[in-house]
Amino acid sequence: MSILTPFRQWLFRLRPDEHLPIVLTQRRIFIIPAPSGLLFAAVLCLMLIGAVNYNLSLGHALVFLLAALGIVAMVHTFRNLVALRLTPGRAEPVFAGETARFHLLLENTRRHDRRSLNLAFGEHEKVNLDIPANAQAMIAIPCPAPTRGRLEPGRITLSTRYPLGLFHAWSYPHPRLSCLVFPKPVETPLPPPSAVAHTGHRRGDSGDEDFTGLRLRQPNDSPRHIAWKAVARDIDHRPLLVKQFAGGSAEQLMLNWASTAAEHDLETRLSILAGWVLGAEQQQIRYGLRLPTCDIEPALGAAHRDACLEALALYA
Amino acid sequence: MRKSASRPVTPLSLEKAEIPWLLAVAIATVAPHVSHLPLWLSLLTASVLLWRSGLWRLNARLPSRWLLALVAVTGVAGIGWQFRTLLGRDAGVALLVFFMALKPMEMHTRRDAMVVVMLGFFLLLTHYFYSQSIPTGLWLLASTTLLTATLIRLHGGAQPVRAILRYAGLLLAQAIPFMLIIFLLFPRVSGPLWGLPQDAYSGLTGLSDRMSPGSLDNLIQSGAIAFRVQFSGDLPEKSSLYWRGPVFNDYDGQTWRARPAYLQRTGRAPTIEASGKTYSYVITLEAHNLRWLLPLDLPVSLPDDSALTATLETLAREPVRNRARYAFTSDIDAVANRQESQAMLQQALRLPRALDPQARELAAEWREKFKSPEQISNMALLHFRQEAFFYTLQPPLLGEHAVDDFLFVTRSGFCEHFASAYVFLMRAAGVPARVVAGYQGGEINPVDGYLTVRQSDAHAWAEIWLADRGWVRVDPTAAVAPSRIEQGIEAALPAGDPLPALVRIDADWLRDLRNRWEAANNAWNQWVLGYNPQRQREVLTRLGLKEPDWRNMTAILATLCGLALLMLTVWTLYRRNTATPAQRAWQRLCNRLKGLGIARAGWEGPLAFALRVARERPELGEVTREAAGHFADLHYGSGRPEQLQQLKECIGRLNSLRRNTV
Numbered sequence: 001m002s003i004l005t006p007f008r009q010w011l012f013r014l015r016p017d018e019h020l021p022i023v024l025t026q027r028r029i030f031i032i033p034a035p036s037g038l039l040f041a042a043v044l045c046l047m048l049i050g051a052v053n054y055n056l057s058l059g060h061a062l063v064f065l066l067a068a069l070g071i072v073a074m075v076h077t078f079r080n081l082v083a084l085r086l087t088p089g090r091a092e093p094v095f096a097g098e099t100a101r102f103h104l105l106l107e108n109t110r111r112h113d114r115r116s117l118n119l120a121f122g123e124h125e126k127v128n129l130d131i132p133a134n135a136q137a138m139i140a141i142p143c144p145a146p147t148r149g150r151l152e153p154g155r156i157t158l159s160t161r162y163p164l165g166l167f168h169a170w171s172y173p174h175p176r177l178s179c180l181v182f183p184k185p186v187e188t189p190l191p192p193p194s195a196v197a198h199t200g201h202r203r204g205d206s207g208d209e210d211f212t213g214l215r216l217r218q219p220n221d222s223p224r225h226i227a228w229k230a231v232a233r234d235i236d237h238r239p240l241l242v243k244q245f246a247g248g249s250a251e252q253l254m255l256n257w258a259s260t261a262a263e264h265d266l267e268t269r270l271s272i273l274a275g276w277v278l279g280a281e282q283q284q285i286r287y288g289l290r291l292p293t294c295d296i297e298p299a300l301g302a303a304h305r306d307a308c309l310e311a312l313a314l315y316a
Numbered sequence: 317m318r319k320s321a322s323r324p325v326t327p328l329s330l331e332k333a334e335i336p337w338l339l340a341v342a343i344a345t346v347a348p349h350v351s352h353l354p355l356w357l358s359l360l361t362a363s364v365l366l367w368r369s370g371l372w373r374l375n376a377r378l379p380s381r382w383l384l385a386l387v388a389v390t391g392v393a394g395i396g397w398q399f400r401t402l403l404g405r406d407a408g409v410a411l412l413v414f415f416m417a418l419k420p421m422e423m424h425t426r427r428d429a430m431v432v433v434m435l436g437f438f439l440l441l442t443h444y445f446y447s448q449s450i451p452t453g454l455w456l457l458a459s460t461t462l463l464t465a466t467l468i469r470l471h472g473g474a475q476p477v478r479a480i481l482r483y484a485g486l487l488l489a490q491a492i493p494f495m496l497i498i499f500l501l502f503p504r505v506s507g508p509l510w511g512l513p514q515d516a517y518s519g520l521t522g523l524s525d526r527m528s529p530g531s532l533d534n535l536i537q538s539g540a541i542a543f544r545v546q547f548s549g550d551l552p553e554k555s556s557l558y559w560r561g562p563v564f565n566d567y568d569g570q571t572w573r574a575r576p577a578y579l580q581r582t583g584r585a586p587t588i589e590a591s592g593k594t595y596s597y598v599i600t601l602e603a604h605n606l607r608w609l610l611p612l613d614l615p616v617s618l619p620d621d622s623a624l625t626a627t628l629e630t631l632a633r634e635p636v637r638n639r640a641r642y643a644f645t646s647d648i649d650a651v652a653n654r655q656e657s658q659a660m661l662q663q664a665l666r667l668p669r670a671l672d673p674q675a676r677e678l679a680a681e682w683r684e685k686f687k688s689p690e691q692i693s694n695m696a697l698l699h700f701r702q703e704a705f706f707y708t709l710q711p712p713l714l715g716e717h718a719v720d721d722f723l724f725v726t727r728s729g730f731c732e733h734f735a736s737a738y739v740f741l742m743r744a745a746g747v748p749a750r751v752v753a754g755y756q757g758g759e760i761n762p763v764d765g766y767l768t769v770r771q772s773d774a775h776a777w778a779e780i781w782l783a784d785r786g787w788v789r790v791d792p793t794a795a796v797a798p799s800r801i802e803q804g805i806e807a808a809l810p811a812g813d814p815l816p817a818l819v820r821i822d823a824d825w826l827r828d829l830r831n832r833w834e835a836a837n838n839a840w841n842q843w844v845l846g847y848n849p850q851r852q853r854e855v856l857t858r859l860g861l862k863e864p865d866w867r868n869m870t871a872i873l874a875t876l877c878g879l880a881l882l883m884l885t886v887w888t889l890y891r892r893n894t895a896t897p898a899q900r901a902w903q904r905l906c907n908r909l910k911g912l913g914i915a916r917a918g919w920e921g922p923l924a925f926a927l928r929v930a931r932e933r934p935e936l937g938e939v940t941r942e943a944a945g946h947f948a949d950l951h952y953g954s955g956r957p958e959q960l961q962q963l964k965e966c967i968g969r970l971n972s973l974r975r976n977t978v
Contacts, residue, residue: 062440166467
């Protein structure tokens with residue numbers, strides 16, 4: 001923390017914007033010469049010295065024209081950002097280790113195009129877009145999501161060097177953005193049958209028609225259902241797997257925190273549970289989730305899956 | 317709505333479509349230099365650029381660094397060998413041109429592209445070393461637009477070429493007011509800041525400090541402008557327009573030489589007795605790299621930084637290396653040096669020994685026959701007139717006895733031959749005489765009223781010294797070809813003699829065109845090229861700035877630029893009304909209703925508002941409902957054009973309702 005921090009706080013308004021849409025007023029736009037602008041200035045100084053030395057009146061005129069062009073370019077770089085309206089959109093949840101994409105609606109209400117707008121979260125990857133006059137554009141700004149939980153990417157850096165690249169103008173719109181980051185799923189076979197709830201039918205007889213996936217072979221599985229091809233593909237690393245078939249069964253699976261191996265750390269156990277959720281969802285087995293802090297009743301479907309993953313993501 | 321796939325940020329490497337822009341920049345900035353670069357370098361530059369264009373078309377890989385290094389070293393060595401240096405102005409320009417051609421060969425990133433553009437800006441300046449004419453100015457404006465457009469292309473991604481060029485034009489158009497302010501007010505420093513390289517002023521033409529047969533005719537062939545004169549009152553007869561340049565006193569049998577100024581210090585200061593009638597004028601002298609100014613014979617008041625020598629030449633303190641303005645007052649009937657020093661008269665009688673015996677004999681004969689110098693002079697002029705002498709720009713070559721050959725053999729020549737022979741005869745006859753070179757005549761440009769004097773008006777005449785009248789001008793050419801003095805050289809020459817097309821113009825429309833072009837050039841020279849510290853002071857004083865110095869100039873410059881910037885920013889921030897006609901009409905209607913005591917809330921849609929009006933103010937309900945229906949159709953649905961008219965009629969009806977209720 002330096003003594004400049006309060007100044008920076010004031011200058012760059014380092015706090016979230018509460019009102020939507022965010023309109024970039026002149027107070028929020030900053031502009032400095034870009035490196036090539038400094039090169040341009042140096043070239044102009046050299047040219048001026050040459051013009052003075054050789055008494056080139058037209059040389060003076062050229063240098064002054066270029067200097068004037070620099071001034072005008074500054075205003076136009078500023079114009080490229082000013083009065084732009086931003087409305088944050090949704091951000092789809094991602095798994096840890098993936099890249100979250102925050103959608104943003106940019107609205108150009110002016111009668112000139114805005115070109116080469118760069119958007120990024122801090123030092124992360126930039127995306128670039130143009131917005132024609134009186135138009136809107138939707139953009140997704142990437143932000144890496146390394147850990148599970150709620151990702152708040154912070155302020156956006158919206159910058160441009162258009163038209164001449166001599167000036168760098170930027171602004172820090174700071175909408176309240178957040179995105180759920182689910183634990184990174186670890187693909188492990190679904191839990192052993194102890195977690196399977198029987199409701200009148202025997203597992204395995206539930207149906208023979210629709211193949212839904214593979215699971216670890218249990219001693220009472222019929223050898224007909226062993227997935228020989230899958231085993232042959234990767235014989236050294238996989239235990240025997242059996243094919244599972246669905247067909248109107250009322251079979252249920254309780255994914256229990258306690259059934260993950262206790263020797264793993266917390267994150268790995270959550271990852272295993274996330275993998276199970278995905279596996280169960282894919283195989284269309286009704287599943288529920290039991291965590292020390294909460295219980296989710298067995299169900300199926302995307303909403304249920306997301307609710308389970310959210311519970312995992314936010315597990316303290 | 318436009319859905320934009322998030323494309324990755326502008327890559328560091330160049331796109332293929334950006335290359336032609338950069339090649340165009342290289343070509344546009346290099347091309348005008350071809351006229352003064354060595355041929356081999358022009359060819360090398362052109363072939364390198366062609367090669368690069370070919371690589372671009374074929375989408376081929378750029379050549380290896382080794383090959384490029386080889387080409388670069390060869391080129392630089394060639395330039396060094398050609399110019400014998402790498403530091404002078406011309407060598408420097410040649411190097412820059414060569415680098416500009418070579419740089420696209422190793423152009424991979426955006427940074428390389430920026431280097432090309434910046435090099436291009438610098439190369440634009442170097443064109444002015446060679447020409448600052450209006451066409452150069454226009455070409456450079458076009459090149460600047462191209463360079464600006466290239467920057468836009470580099471930083472703004474793909475757009476139609478015309479859109480890019482239009483935007484570049486807009487930027488430059490907005491830059492021009494700033495440029496004018498800075499040009500007018502930027503405190504000028506008179507150069508040079510340091511010693512200029514030797515070759516800085518090569519190629520300037522004008523009178524030389526010596527005169528041998530045939531030295532003037534190169535000049536006379538040239539239609540280039542020597543200087544322009546602006547008289548503040550009326551101007552003298554054309555036949556008295558003698559613009560006095562160097563005075564040649566020393567003759568070695570072939571060449572007349574001007575005495576260097578430092579040798580003239582011994583002479584007494586010249587005395588000029590004015591006759592009373594004077595002419596004031598300002599000469600805009602083209603650079604000729606020598607010290608002579610060319611006032612009307614004889615000057616009585618001189619500009620600062622110039623002085624009159626003992627032989628009545630006007631010398632500037634420094635050689636005239638830039639076009640400059642000089643104000644003079646002259647008196648064409650003034651008497652000069654009625655009292656002349658003995659040394660000066662001795663100089664004016666000196667002749668090389670043992671040359672031209674026939675001429676000496678003739679002069680001795682005249683000396684016997686006539687007593688007064690005037691009579692001898694008149695005899696010489698009569699001789700030129702009566703014997704068959706011809707005025708021509710293509711005289712035959714003269715031998716060792718140049719004056720004898722001219723007087724008795726060839727008998728054809730132009731002003732320098734006549735002046736030279738006349739002065740020789742006078743000196744041989746004991747009359748102090750000398751040759752004066754300069755210009756004679758000039759032509760009024762009806763467009764701007766300036767008198768234009770060309771190199772083709774170069775002339776040589778003579779002066780003799782008479783005891784009671786001082787130095788008197790005698791023009792032997794006038795004796796042979798009076799039309800040369802009265803009308804100009806094109807009238808004096810026989811039709812077959814070659815003269816540059818620009819000097820000899822018969823067609824009136826062509827002459828008119830030339831006059832207009834030259835007047836434009838003159839305005840350009842006076843106001844753009846001649847805008848130096850002195851002129852800046854003049855202009856600013858005339859604009860009402862008392863005692864302009866760099867401090868108040870900078871202050872005004874900053875203020876005006878700030879104001880212009882403010883205006884530009886306001887233009888940027890100003891939000892034009894983008895409401896549709898329907899919205900405007902609806903807004904007007906709502907304002908009327910507000911005046912009647914029922915205001916629409918911000919969240920209220922038109923139909924809901926109409927319902928509320930009908931409930932609260934039944935007498936207004938009907939018209940509001942109708943108007944709201946039209947507006948809703950126009951704004952949200954597919955309204956028909958005539959509905960806008962109906963909406964406006966509702967406003968009228970509302971007005972009449974209001975009048976009835978009040």
